[in-house]
Amino acid sequence: MTILAIIIGIVLVAADQLTKLYALNVIKPKGTITVIDNFYYFTYVENRGAAFGIMQNKQWFFIIVTLLIFAAFGYILFKYKIEGKLFFAAVVLIFGGGVGNLIDRIFRGYVVDFLQFSFFSPVCNVADYFITVGAVLLVISVLFCKKNIARRESAEEKAE
Numbered sequence: 001m002t003i004l005a006i007i008i009g010i011v012l013v014a015a016d017q018l019t020k021l022y023a024l025n026v027i028k029p030k031g032t033i034t035v036i037d038n039f040y041y042f043t044y045v046e047n048r049g050a051a052f053g054i055m056q057n058k059q060w061f062f063i064i065v066t067l068l069i070f071a072a073f074g075y076i077l078f079k080y081k082i083e084g085k086l087f088f089a090a091v092v093l094i095f096g097g098g099v100g101n102l103i104d105r106i107f108r109g110y111v112v113d114f115l116q117f118s119f120f121s122p123v124c125n126v127a128d129y130f131i132t133v134g135a136v137l138l139v140i141s142v143l144f145c146k147k148n149i150a151r152r153e154s155a156e157e158k159a160e
Helices: 002-030 059-079 085-107 126-144 155-159
Strands: 032-036 040-047 080-082 111-117 120-124 149-151
Touching: 002 032, 002 040, 002 085, 002 111, 002 126, 040 120, 059 080, 059 085, 085 111, 085 126, 111 126
Parallel strands: none
Antiparallel strands: 032 040, 040 111, 080 149, 111 120
């Protein structure tokens, strides 16, 4: 399962980064592109904060927090056997989205946002939606699924 998580994570990061390249090369020069009038737009924004633009210009804080979250999820993926598919999907989505935004923070100093709905004012990106969907799935998994993870047995424990 761990190898599958890594492969899916790489695909998610690639999808996020490719869409951000599109935003940088096509949307940024135009500012806003109407996709569905009065509903959905591509609007280029350089987000130097967190969700909804809070905590502007605290890049090092976000990088450190993201790395701590990655360490926790990495520990879970390698130390425990993931039993629940919903839990697995949640962790992979959060991890993939987090890596996508971390790449932006480290190499650009801001996160590229470009997805805007008329009924939801913040402009987001693909990674943000991966993280949001992953967080919702994680909550559902923890609250409603009885068997999510089991501790991996070490060679010594198996011998006993």
